[in-house]
Amino acid sequence: MSEPMKMTPDSVSLLNKAVSRELQVSVQYMLQHTKMEKLIRKVIPENILLDKTTYEAMGKFLREFAIQEMKHAAAIMERIYYLGGEATTKSDKPIVGNTLSEFAQNGVKAEEEALVLYRKIIEAAGKNGDWETRELFEKIYAEEEAHLFKFQEYVNMKDEPEGPEPPLSEWRKIFTNDYFTMLNKAAASEISAVIQYTNQHEKASLLVLRKKSTALEIVTEANKAKVVSELLKEVFMQEMEHLEKISERIYLLEGETTSVPDPLPQVGKTADDFLKLDHAAENDAILLYRKIIEEAFKRGDTTTRRMFEEIVLQEEEHYWKFDDFLK
Numbered sequence: 224m225s226e227p228m229k230m231t232p233d234s235v236s237l238l239n240k241a242v243s244r245e246l247q248v249s250v251q252y253m254l255q256h257t258k259m260e261k262l263i264r265k266v267i268p269e270n271i272l273l274d275k276t277t278y279e280a281m282g283k284f285l286r287e288f289a290i291q292e293m294k295h296a297a298a299i300m301e302r303i304y305y306l307g308g309e310a311t312t313k314s315d316k317p318i319v320g321n322t323l324s325e326f327a328q329n330g331v332k333a334e335e336e337a338l339v340l341y342r343k344i345i346e347a348a349g350k351n352g353d354w355e356t357r358e359l360f361e362k363i364y365a366e367e368e369a370h371l372f373k374f375q376e377y378v379n380m381k382d383e384p385e386g387p388e389p390p391l392s393e394w395r396k397i398f399t400n401d402y403f404t405m406l407n408k409a410a411a412s413e414i415s416a417v418i419q420y421t422n423q424h425e426k427a428s429l430l431v432l433r434k435k436s437t438a439l440e441i442v443t444e445a446n447k448a449k450v451v452s453e454l455l456k457e458v459f460m461q462e463m464e465h466l467e468k469i470s471e472r473i474y475l476l477e478g479e480t481t482s483v484p485d486p487l488p489q490v491g492k493t494a495d496d497f498l499k500l501d502h503a504a505e506n507d508a509i510l511l512y513r514k515i516i517e518e519a520f521k522r523g524d525t526t527t528r529r530m531f532e533e534i535v536l537q538e539e540e541h542y543w544k545f546d547d548f549l550k
């Protein structure tokens with residue numbers, strides 16, 4: 224007779240460590256991907272063709288990795304909820320770096336640390352008879368190994384010498400520090416949304432399965448949780464694209480992008496909680512983006528203004544979608 228699987232607070236906290244790592248690298252790789260826009264501008268002209276190929280290759284796999292890592296985070300969160308735990312929204316601190324070889328070194332470090340942690344989790348899950356967790360992490364393990372090997376290819380790359388600072392010509396004068404601070408509030412709120420919606424999506428899919436006490440409860444709650452869960456999945460990907468666009472823009476203008484979510488992501492207990500929190504989050508994003516649009520208009524930064532006009536349209540759509548399900 225095998226013993227029933229036991230979920231201990233220790234094993235939940237071990238899984239949550241994995242979640243924090245996955246959230247970290249997801250944002251880290253996405254920002255490195257968008258930072259290519261900044262780096263490519265600093266290369267010396269003689270090297271531009273060769274460099275462009277390298278930058279594009281790395282930029283492409285960084286974006287793929289970023290999405291894979293968020294999917295890892297989601298899968299682990301799902302497992303935690305299934306086992307009766309509470310999945311964290313706390314990310315370890317992303318470390319972006321300034322050159323391709325720094326990106327690669329930071330990637331190697333992050334992936335190696337993940338592999339060591341995941342070996343521990345695989346072993347512990349095996350001991351507990353938690354085969355599902357073990358299998359999940361064996362699958363993730365293989366992907367992290369592939370990431371590691373990819374980063375290793377770029378570790379010894381010779382970086383371009385630091386290019387000259389861009390001249391403070393007339394057209395650049397509108398891009399002041401306080402402007403970047405404002406744009407970074409948008410980046411921070413997108414990071415927050417990505418984490419919040421991913422977590423809630425996984426929690427909602429569990430609510431669908433959980434036993435209810437009355438038939439009516441089954442119909443209303445399960446349906447709602449299912450709809451919310453599907454909705455969040457769709458919205459999450461759009462927020463990821465917003466983060467990509469906004470940070471790309473910041474880097475293109477020679478700024479630095481924040482990697483810290485603000486406000487802190489909030490999850491809630493029931494599908495109704497999720498909806499209320501998400502409704503409020505979209506509301507705040509819309510207000511912030513309207514301010515940015517106004518500011519960009521004042522400064523004559525047409526491209527940023529038009530980008531936010533497009534983003535705010537999608538946030539409004541999100542707002543109304545969440546609104547539809549609120550009592």
Ligand SMILES: [Fe+2]
Binds near residue numbers: 245291292295296367
């Ligand atoms: Fe991962």
Ligand SMILES: [Fe+2]
Binds near residue numbers: 248
């Ligand atoms: Fe990875």
Ligand SMILES: [Fe+2]
Binds near residue numbers: 416462465
């Ligand atoms: Fe967004």
Ligand SMILES: [Fe+2]
Binds near residue numbers: 458541
């Ligand atoms: Fe949104």
